[in-house]
Amino acid sequence: MTDAEATRLREDYLTRLDEAMSALPHRVAGDIRQGIEEELTGLDAEAAALRIAQLGDPRAIAREAQDEVPAPPVVVVAPVPAASAVPSRPATSTRGFAIAAALTLAFGGFVLPFLGWVVGAVLVCLSPLWKAWEKAVAILTPLGAVILAWIITGSMAFSAGSSSGSSSGTGTPPETAVNPLVPDMFGFGSVHLLLIILAVVIVPAAGLWLLWRLRGRSAD
Known part of the structure; x- marks a missing residue:
């Protein structure tokens, strides 16, 4: 396999990874993508294909990342008491x-x-x-x-x-x-x-x- 084939494999995998992580927070998705991109950069086509196989389906990576993302705190908004009606002045x-x-x-x-x-x-x-x-x-x-x-x-x-x-x-x-x-x-x-x-x-x-x-x- 040529270097061009290795680049195509890497870019195709990263594209599918981006699509799978579209629901993740931007910071979390960016960190995961950067780490995987660094792993695949510099590998030849055969090594890249082997590493991609080891990483697995991008959707599985996204699900694992989603499970590790802490749930946002639930903000309970206290009901605003209705403004007490100002008693109308008697005529x-x-x-x-x-x-x-x-x-x-x-x-x-x-x-x-x-x-x-x-x-x-x-x-x-x-x-x-x-x-x-x-x-x-x-x-x-x-x-x-x-x-x-x-x-x-x-x-x-x-x-x-x-x-x-x-x-x-x-x-x-x-x-x-x-x-x-x-x-x-x-x-x-x-x-x-x-x-x-x-x-x-x-x-x-x-x-x-x-x-x-x-x-x-x-x-x-």
């Missing part, structure tokens, strides 16, 4: 809700007499942006003013009726001329006038006071 804790509540308390009665004010009072109580005493002042002040107006008006009307009855000898109050241009200070007209003043002045003032107290506050 009642926002500044927008508080502003709407104060405006409803101030002017809701003009849209729905008394009922609009009640709705505003409930909304104000639901908002956490005011302190308890602020809510109490804004809600109880108009109520207290109404009760006080009724008490004062009733007391004055009772006093006027008593004095008129005692001044007449028979117990029958004398007839007095009533000027339609002068408001009845002790009757329904005065109560009605006080309620109008409460609706126009005190109730809106309480709601606007809450807005003033709200400045610079947030739910955080």
Whole structure:
């Protein structure tokens, strides 16, 4: 056999070896190929054929090498816990809700007499942006003013009726001329006038006071 035949045998064996070791790590396959190539280099055709026969099937070499390659470490990836859902902020804790509540308390009665004010009072109580005493002042002040107006008006009307009855000898109050241009200070007209003043002045003032107290506050 000639040297050309020895080269052909060597290259053919190395080619089959490369194909068999294609699944091996590159470093391992490279080391095996280099070692076998060095063994076959410089041999004549007869010696090369004998050595190739001794080495055996390239696939058997690849299987042995695969068995000796350490298995890659198994990386256990811990499941990533789902991000805890951020609790959504309730609508009642926002500044927008508080502003709407104060405006409803101030002017809701003009849209729905008394009922609009009640709705505003409930909304104000639901908002956490005011302190308890602020809510109490804004809600109880108009109520207290109404009760006080009724008490004062009733007391004055009772006093006027008593004095008129005692001044007449028979117990029958004398007839007095009533000027339609002068408001009845002790009757329904005065109560009605006080309620109008409460609706126009005190109730809106309480709601606007809450807005003033709200400045610079947030739910955080």
